[in-house]
Amino acid sequence: MSKTKIPEKTKLRLWVKAGGRCEYKGCNEPLWQDALTLSKMNAAYIAHIVADSPNGPRGDEQLSEQLASDINNLMLMCDEHHRLIDKEDVEGHPVERLREMKNSHEIRIEMVTSIGEDMQSHVLFYGANVGEHSSPLNWNDTTCAMLPNKYPAEKPAIGLSLGNSSFRDDQDLYWKIESEHLKNQFNDKVKRRLELNDIHHLSVFALAPQPLLIFLGTLISDIYSTDVYQLHREPRTWKWQNEPDDFEYIVHEPTTVYKKVALNLSLSGNIDNSRITNVLGTDTSIWTITVPSPYVDFLKGENQLREFRVVLRKLFNKIKLVHGQENQLHIFPATPVAAAIELGRVWMPKADLPILIYDENKKVGGFHYAFSVGENSLQQFSAT
Template sequence: MPGGATTRAFGPKGETRTVPDTVARQVWVAAGGRCTICNRYLLADNVTGQEVPIGQLAHIVGWSTAPGSPRGDHDFPVEQRNSAENLMLLCHDQHRVIDHKSLWEVFDVDTLLAMKRRHEERIRKLTGLGHESRTTVLRVVGHIHGRPVELTSASVTTALLANNRFPDSILRGADEFEIDLRAIPGEPISSLAYWAAARNHLEDGLRHLCTQVRKEAVNHVSVFALARIPVLVLLGTYLDKMLQVDIYPKRREGKKVWGFDDFGATVRFGSEILRVGKDPTRVAILCSISGSIDINRLPPEVLDSHTIYELRPNTMLPTPELISTKAALDQFSQAWRILLSTIEVDHPGVSAIPIFPAVPPAAAISIGRHLLRAAHPPLHIYDRAPSSPGYFFTASTEA
């Protein structure tokens, strides 16, 4: 523990060895006062809450070459085994684990050195972030066609740190603000009651966040959302009031759980008219991004009278992984804004736009976010019917 001219390092049987205070302080600071393995805070007792240092300095290579010294037969020089390079900060439990003879092969020297390096790099990166890097986390989770969605705090924090941000603690005394739609009944059958309840739940959950934005208590929001596409379009319409928003998509594979790829193929999007309707004031939009929308499956009232536009990738087939980078999302958002402007000019008098989105979650949020409700007609959002190949109305973006 830190303090005094020297401090102690503990052996597997409770024996101690003195370590210079400067070395001990170096190890404690580099580890951020947390266990290198389980991340437990080691400057307070969990039971009493008292500020008592409970961490232990553990040797990676045992301090002795004698039999029974954990990893002691390694060729690391004996005279350097009390150096910061060979010491890691652990809680009592993890220290017992790595020094248990049955686990020496599991926790070998290279493994422990890698753990020490990763932990200390994470602490250095986190503590190096300034006030301007703080963000308020907004989590929106729901069922998707009956399948539950899980979103852990650990995965959120990992994604934020990879983007050089850290969670704020303004809202409700927590570092995250969550809207949980999983308890709303009727999602598997897409009942009208479900969509109405989901919208009300969004409005209630975002009311406090919007207030904090207006007060300038929140200046950056990080969005982690995975729910039904119409819900995410509605979510985006509320985010248009917020100045700075980062969207973190759920990844299907790879090391990252949430977030965009750093690199990817360049994707461009464009729109075209698939069918000219009888009434120029009636317009519908198909968004064929993660999959293709079959125009012949649209509701008869749309097919009979609406001019139908389709927004899709220019040179690629629609796939769920198409928008894998921030640049691709930006390209989609730009094409979406251009299409809205085109409709505004070429179809004056449009009162509402039916939209049929086959898009990934990040694009759904962007659709809502870039809709200017004061200037653009409201969207009438349609979704695939659960028991037929057709589409049905779910919600409107009208305020």
């Protein structure tokens, strides 16, 4: 039990530096309200790293008295973790470990609270059923990836998902319902606010079949300032990871120019060209964007995503030049989420060929047509 009366100014400074939250690593519990009832109250305890008594937890004959009221020796904590470090597991919480917790927490609070108003971003969620799996998006898991460059302008996120849908992506009706719903939701919740200048920046988090992700990208376009995030599997996080220095995309051009043209996006997996000609026929020119070793978690950093946009923009122009501007482009994607959305954002409805998007599903025997996008309208098309 502390025997030191800590000055009120020091307590106030500690509250500010801690952001009013428990400084124990991984807790971050708000201490201005009851966790169950949400009643406003002071639920904080002030813990000493070096006890204010030589006989206390982590006490020291000289330092205990010197640091008794020193803010650098004090931590704001909830009742559970205050008891843990001072009574239940003193040996497991040496001075060095607690100082690291305090420093890490207070640096994070300082970083977050120093973000200017011009770094606001509206969070956009879009999830749709992928096979038998739904795609829930969690606020805490996603928005932490925005920091320190951006922070949420409002809570909750703008949601575009079709809730409790019973349709699955092996059903033809699924694509019509999901795409129409997505378009309507985007127009109602996002486009209008963008046009009114109520939204200045978007942070996009999405989990859905790739044709719908591409379509979402076409709705957002590259007119509006947008950051698109990728869910990484190892480690499982939305935060961008370190990327390889020598990374590059590889473009394969067709050897024969046919009227019919397709784009093979072998990024998160390999798509053999035979799987495309099985759908479109052998009289198809196939252009390919790939990487040295395609796999589901290859996209690690923002620079890789930025370079993908550059490569794709150049390729769209070249395909139109080679195959004619009255043509249409069949797209077969095996791409990460963020790349699929950016494909849609890069595509320009007035300048690029209309795109026909395909989805791979084992239940229907491989790739099948989902829908088309072109001339500002969603069109139905039969590939056979």
